[in-house]
Amino acid sequence: MGMSMSGLKTMMAADATPAWNEAEAAAIIASHRHREGPLLPILHAIQAAFGCVPPEAEPLIANALNLSRAEIHGVVTFYHDFRRKPAGRHVLKLCRAEACQSMGGEANAARLLATIGLDWGGTTPDGRLTIEPVYCLGLCATAPAALFDDMPVGRADAARLEILVQEAA
Amino acid sequence: MKIFIPRDMAAVAVGADHLATAIAAEAQARNIPLTIIRNGSRGLFWLEPLIEVATAAGRIGYANLSVADVPSLFESRFFEGGPHDRCIGVVERLPYLARQTRFTFARAGVIDPVSLDDYRRHGGYRGLEAALSLGPAAIVAAVKESGLRGRGGAGFPTGIKWETVARASAPRKYVVCNADEGDSGTFADRLIMEADPFMLIEGMTIAGIAVGATQGYIYLRSEYPFAIRIMNEAIAIATRAGWLGRGIAGSRFDFDLEVRVGAGAYVCGEETALLESLEGKRGQVRAKPPLPAIKGLFGQPTVINNTISLASVPFILAEGAQRYAGIGYGRSRGTMPVQLAGNIRHGGLFECAFGITLGELIEDVGGGTASGRPVRAVQAGGPLGAYFPPALFDTPYDYEAFAKRDGLIGHGGLVVFDDTADMAKMARFAMEFCAHESCGKCTPCRIGAVRGVETFDKIAAGIEPEQNLALVRDLCETMKLGSLCAMGGFTPYPVLSAMNHFPEDFAAKPLPLAAE
Numbered sequence A: 001m002g003m004s005m006s007g008l009k010t011m012m013a014a015d016a017t018p019a020w021n022e023a024e025a026a027a028i029i030a031s032h033r034h035r036e037g038p039l040l041p042i043l044h045a046i047q048a049a050f051g052c053v054p055p056e057a058e059p060l061i062a063n064a065l066n067l068s069r070a071e072i073h074g075v076v077t078f079y080h081d082f083r084r085k086p087a088g089r090h091v092l093k094l095c096r097a098e099a100c101q102s103m104g105g106e107a108n109a110a111r112l113l114a115t116i117g118l119d120w121g122g123t124t125p126d127g128r129l130t131i132e133p134v135y136c137l138g139l140c141a142t143a144p145a146a147l148f149d150d151m152p153v154g155r156a157d158a159a160r161l162e163i164l165v166q167e168a169a
Numbered sequence B: 001m002k003i004f005i006p007r008d009m010a011a012v013a014v015g016a017d018h019l020a021t022a023i024a025a026e027a028q029a030r031n032i033p034l035t036i037i038r039n040g041s042r043g044l045f046w047l048e049p050l051i052e053v054a055t056a057a058g059r060i061g062y063a064n065l066s067v068a069d070v071p072s073l074f075e076s077r078f079f080e081g082g083p084h085d086r087c088i089g090v091v092e093r094l095p096y097l098a099r100q101t102r103f104t105f106a107r108a109g110v111i112d113p114v115s116l117d118d119y120r121r122h123g124g125y126r127g128l129e130a131a132l133s134l135g136p137a138a139i140v141a142a143v144k145e146s147g148l149r150g151r152g153g154a155g156f157p158t159g160i161k162w163e164t165v166a167r168a169s170a171p172r173k174y175v176v177c178n179a180d181e182g183d184s185g186t187f188a189d190r191l192i193m194e195a196d197p198f199m200l201i202e203g204m205t206i207a208g209i210a211v212g213a214t215q216g217y218i219y220l221r222s223e224y225p226f227a228i229r230i231m232n233e234a235i236a237i238a239t240r241a242g243w244l245g246r247g248i249a250g251s252r253f254d255f256d257l258e259v260r261v262g263a264g265a266y267v268c269g270e271e272t273a274l275l276e277s278l279e280g281k282r283g284q285v286r287a288k289p290p291l292p293a294i295k296g297l298f299g300q301p302t303v304i305n306n307t308i309s310l311a312s313v314p315f316i317l318a319e320g321a322q323r324y325a326g327i328g329y330g331r332s333r334g335t336m337p338v339q340l341a342g343n344i345r346h347g348g349l350f351e352c353a354f355g356i357t358l359g360e361l362i363e364d365v366g367g368g369t370a371s372g373r374p375v376r377a378v379q380a381g382g383p384l385g386a387y388f389p390p391a392l393f394d395t396p397y398d399y400e401a402f403a404k405r406d407g408l409i410g411h412g413g414l415v416v417f418d419d420t421a422d423m424a425k426m427a428r429f430a431m432e433f434c435a436h437e438s439c440g441k442c443t444p445c446r447i448g449a450v451r452g453v454e455t456f457d458k459i460a461a462g463i464e465p466e467q468n469l470a471l472v473r474d475l476c477e478t479m480k481l482g483s484l485c486a487m488g489g490f491t492p493y494p495v496l497s498a499m500n501h502f503p504e505d506f507a508a509k510p511l512p513l514a515a516e
Helices: A001-016 A022-032 A039-050 A057-065 A069-079 A103-114 A158-167 B010-014 B017-030 B068-075 B117-120 B126-134 B136-146 B158-167 B189-193 B197-211 B225-240 B273-279 B305-320 B319-325 B358-365 B399-404 B423-437 B442-460 B465-482 B486-490 B494-502
Strands: A091-093 A129-132 A146-148 A152-153 B001-003 B034-035 B053-054 B057-061 B087-090 B174-179 B214-220 B254-262 B302-306 B336-342 B348-353 B375-382 B413-418
Touching: A001 A022, A022 A039, A022 A057, A039 A057, A039 A091, A039 B254, A057 A069, A057 B010, A091 A103, A091 A158, A091 B358, A103 A129, A103 A158, A103 B302, A146 A158, A152 B010, B010 B017, B010 B225, B017 B034, B017 B068, B117 B197, B126 B136, B126 B197, B126 B305, B136 B158, B136 B197, B136 B305, B158 B302, B174 B273, B174 B305, B189 B197, B189 B225, B189 B305, B189 B336, B197 B214, B197 B225, B197 B254, B197 B302, B197 B305, B197 B486, B214 B225, B214 B273, B273 B302, B273 B399, B305 B319, B358 B375, B358 B413, B375 B423, B375 B494, B423 B442, B423 B486, B423 B494, B442 B465, B442 B486, B442 B494, B465 B486, B465 B494, B486 B494
Parallel strands: A091 A129, B001 B034, B174 B214, B174 B302, B214 B254, B336 B413
Antiparallel strands: A091 A146, A146 A152, B001 B053, B053 B057, B057 B087, B336 B348, B375 B413
């Protein structure tokens, strides 16, 4: 356990995401714990601060909400959004749902993944880019759709995706 | 001079922000005083980015613009409605828009979504004013009389749900908006929240008054960052103006509202999974009964409605239940915002009375496929909806008529596929999606979906195709009858419809000659 935690810290430092900070995490938890059903807001806020929900956060949240660590872990791992380790500096989410499939989204995605040498969910060795699937962005009339960090991309043909990826620094 | 450039996520996805920046810069360079209003989208997505200019003749549109068009737009004095290659004339006269019956989406794309004044000027809060003068019991009666049915897909009468919650006595009640619009091919909730957020706030407030709830939550999916931002902004504005909080609009009613962001689980669109998620748990489905109307969020009586259902309420109260119930087809009253998506030429939102046929929607309104190839299949109602072949295009858009043809209208999405679609692949995808998104609570869904994928892989590999196809049918029967919710229970719709209408795609394919 100690080893995996220090390993995680090294990786987080390499990725230039904020290192684990217990005081900051405790402050985040305290700012939400008075709310009804505070767990999802807390997890979102922790991930916004640390780039993921670090394992160290789980016992802290469990204590604050008077739940078991297993319950917190169960929630973190249930939802696709919560990461166990930080993503690359940029995240490209490609929609794999039906409307985007009908416009050739799968072929575009396969080509892009092959070009960069990544599988779904993978991150480039330089930590520059993570590519993830998403199931519907609600951009189904301008398909295929993607989300590059916070920027939505419609009519995302293969050429447009490659330009995006090349420009990601 | 007023220029409207949408801030809608789909418009921005095809360049609306770049366009707004370029137009502002060019106006400044030419010393032309323009007021740029970032409106919502009209929902005519195939025309985006679509900008509009207010003129004496009405709002003139310029469609499918890119930054490269900006100098020529100024040369042709677009800001006065001047002629240009991209000019499409008065937007409201476009047949696509003129043919619609926009009850719920009347303001979409017209107003500045975060301007309360704009909202008021366009009829906003007239529904709430009517509701306050009617009182709780008469509000419920009006919603019942309107015939409004749950627009999330189940089609349960909204007024009856409200009545149940109103009759329950409890220390605290809730109104929850299901804005976890996860179905591929749907974007009506997103459009409501990005184009006319006060309408949703108004609808939820009316629900709160009707049932005696003082707290509302909008469970909004994380995949909709624009809607989250706009909704939060609108709630803050409404609260400051006294339309939310204590003593709404000077009345004796209190109602607070908060956005809660989902975390990427499709199954949380199922109402009981959504409630679990709001409570901070894994999004696992609850067994019913008890109904959420009796024991919902935190065990309290809860109105949980889809975004469109709640957004339809202000119109019903403002214009009268009869106005809404007066149009429609059979037991499907009022309008439905049909969402034309996927491989379709005129993709967008088309709000119309129930009863229009599927073929009219796809061919006349939608203009057929975007690729120009023949339509092969239309998936109606999201990932859990059936695939319809063109042979069934005479089906009227109506809950019961779709059910009679082993389909569902769901949340109103229609995803079009052209003749290059491989329906065996789509059937496998339906199982794969179910396996990916199953909450894991019941066995038919959790295990059935995985077995479904494996069985389709055997069929594709030519292993005992007939026996395995029979096995898939058997499995579908088990999932349909044995699953706790629509996730496992409705996955058979796309699977069986693909098998029934496109059997040729499931025939054994010759094995590849040389595997490595």
